[in-house]
Amino acid sequence: MASITAAKEQEVREITRIERIGAHSHIRGLGLDDGLEPRKVSQGMVGQLKARRAAGVVLAMVKDGKIAGRAVLLAGQPGTGKTAIAMGLAQALGADTPFTSMAGSEIYSLEMSKTEALTQAIRKSIGVRIKEETEIIEGEVVEIQVERPASGSGGKTGKLTLKSTEMETMYDLGSKMIESLTKEKIQTGDVITIDKATGKISRLGRSFTRARDYDATGPQTRFVQCPEGELQKRKEVVHTVTLHEVDVINSRTHGFLALFSGDTGEIKSEVREQINAKVGEWREEGKADIIPGVLFIDEVHMLDIECFSFLNRALEDEMAPIVIMATNRGITRIRGTNISSPHGIPLDLLDRMVIIPTSPYEEPELKEILKIRCEEEDCEMSEDALLVLTKIAVETSLRYAIQLITTASLVSRKRKRTEVGIDDVKKVYSLFLDEGRSTQFLKEYQDEYLYDQSAGGDAAEAMEVTVQ
Numbered sequence: 112m113a114s115i116t117a118a119k120e121q122e123v124r125e126i127t128r129i130e131r132i133g134a135h136s137h138i139r140g141l142g143l144d145d146g147l148e149p150r151k152v153s154q155g156m157v158g159q160l161k162a163r164r165a166a167g168v169v170l171a172m173v174k175d176g177k178i179a180g181r182a183v184l185l186a187g188q189p190g191t192g193k194t195a196i197a198m199g200l201a202q203a204l205g206a207d208t209p210f211t212s213m214a215g216s217e218i219y220s221l222e223m224s225k226t227e228a229l230t231q232a233i234r235k236s237i238g239v240r241i242k243e244e245t246e247i248i249e250g251e252v253v254e255i256q257v258e259r260p261a262s263g264s265g266g267k268t269g270k271l272t273l274k275s276t277e278m279e280t281m282y283d284l285g286s287k288m289i290e291s292l293t294k295e296k297i298q299t300g301d302v303i304t305i306d307k308a309t310g311k312i313s314r315l316g317r318s319f320t321r322a323r324d325y326d327a328t329g330p331q332t333r334f335v336q337c338p339e340g341e342l343q344k345r346k347e348v349v350h351t352v353t354l355h356e357v358d359v360i361n362s363r364t365h366g367f368l369a370l371f372s373g374d375t376g377e378i379k380s381e382v383r384e385q386i387n388a389k390v391g392e393w394r395e396e397g398k399a400d401i402i403p404g405v406l407f408i409d410e411v412h413m414l415d416i417e418c419f420s421f422l423n424r425a426l427e428d429e430m431a432p433i434v435i436m437a438t439n440r441g442i443t444r445i446r447g448t449n450i451s452s453p454h455g456i457p458l459d460l461l462d463r464m465v466i467i468p469t470s471p472y473e474e475p476e477l478k479e480i481l482k483i484r485c486e487e488e489d490c491e492m493s494e495d496a497l498l499v500l501t502k503i504a505v506e507t508s509l510r511y512a513i514q515l516i517t518t519a520s521l522v523s524r525k526r527k528r529t530e531v532g533i534d535d536v537k538k539v540y541s542l543f544l545d546e547g548r549s550t551q552f553l554k555e556y557q558d559e560y561l562y563d564q565s566a567g568g569d570a571a572e573a574m575e576v577t578v579q
């Protein structure tokens with residue numbers, strides 16, 4: 112009993128973890144119509160119409176799958192929805208197109224070199240669709256006969272009769288097959304497939320001819336036609352894996368278990384070369400297709416000059432994904448050099464990119480985003496409290512206002528109210544400072560803090576030197 116409760120508890124906890132509310136969990140797509148025109152408010156997306164339209168064009172380009180090695184830069188002020196648009200694009204692509212998301216600073220790990228980290232990210236973003244032909248038996252179950260051995264010796268044996276619209280055949284069953292038939296609760300009148308290579312049995316549904324046997328069917332029963340033609344068929348099965356997964360599985364030092372731990376370390380370049388050659392062969396034989404996916408590098412100004420020049424080359428490779436980057440920096444120093452450049456990105460890489468700008472939101476858009484966030488956080492807010500919160504977003508920042516939703520909702524719950532009112536918002540506004548007020552506060556009381564550097568004195572100059 113105890114163990115069951117424990118298991119249940121764990122289950123519940125896991126589900127709550129999955130449903131946790133993240134900064135972008137309200138985003139469910141790019142909110143475009145069939146003609147790729149952005150709807151004003153859709154799929155959690157609000158405004159920023161031009162950038163979303165442009166992202167829609169990128170989406171079409173990726174879905175087309177033919178163009179690889181393009182780079183797109185989302186550039187704009189903080190909090191203008193760059194990361195949100197990239198997340199929306201990932202949702203719109205669906206599960207079959209690889210999408211890898213990383214922050215520029217992630218490459219500075221001690222376990223692998225910067226270029227290895229980038230190579231892995233690139234290869235995680237390229238899918239290989241492998242086609243396999245398997246032989247299956249597909250038919251409607253006419254009869255299952257199971258014979259129990261008289262004296263416990265040997266396993267069960269039996270016979271299975273299957274029919275299609277044109278033929279009926281009897282198959283001998285071993286004990287393993289009988290076991291899986293019982294496990295899948297297969298009965299007369301079910302339409303099933305049996306994979307000849309693995310012996311795996313799956314039920315497709317119940318035959319229409321049995322639609323009137325009420326007692327054997329539940330409300331969710333799916334009815335299917337009795338299969339036509341031969342009972343034995345060839346079927347094409349398609350798997351999609353990423354190049355990185357193929358690398359890891361074939362890397363002798365790691366093995367496929369590393370895929371679960373994520374601890375893959377560096378992969379030898381010979382392994383990758385062999386895999387590229389093999390995948391090339393499969394493509395020529397028509398056994399596999401390459402699907403270029405998307406690599407999203409957020410905070411791209413955190414990359415340094417070596418990474419940028421590596422990307423320059425990697426983008427020209429035949430098997431390259433579409434790389435989307437985002438930055439909120441203006442003209443700034445390229446990391447690893449003393450040279451300044453727009454967005455902290457070298458000019459030769461900028462030249463290979465198309466740039467999508469994002470612009471600050473107007474008041475109505477801010478209000479709409481805050482409203483969506485309230486719904487996402489299950490927070491009831493009165494109309495005038497929302498107005499005040501919108502004003503706060505205009506004066507300070509969208510992110511700060513979003514943070515206040517959670518805190519205001521907690522405060523109102525403490526006061527045993529069901530709806531967040533103006534006074535709750537006012538309360539948390541006075542409890543938590545935004546960036547502007549915090550700076551103001553520091554300026555006023557700077558002499559009371561440690562290591563004051565505001566006056567541009569010696570300490571500040573020393574700091575400058577070390578940063579350089």
Ligand SMILES: Nc1ncnc2c1ncn2[C@@H]1O[C@H](COP(=O)(O)OP(=O)(O)OP(=O)(O)O)[C@@H](O)[C@H]1O
Pocket residue numbers: 134135136138155156157158159187188189190191192193194195196438439480509510513
């Ligand atoms: N157009 C939008 N529709 C809905 N939600 C949005 C929109 N734009 C931004 N948001 C939400 O506002 C918050 C801030 O936006 P986001 O993190 O995308 O900004 P950013 O441009 O990536 O900023 P930074 O440069 O600081 O990384 C997020 O919670 C995001 O989901």
Ligand SMILES: [Mg+2]
Pocket residue numbers: 193194195409437
């Ligand atoms: Mg961002």
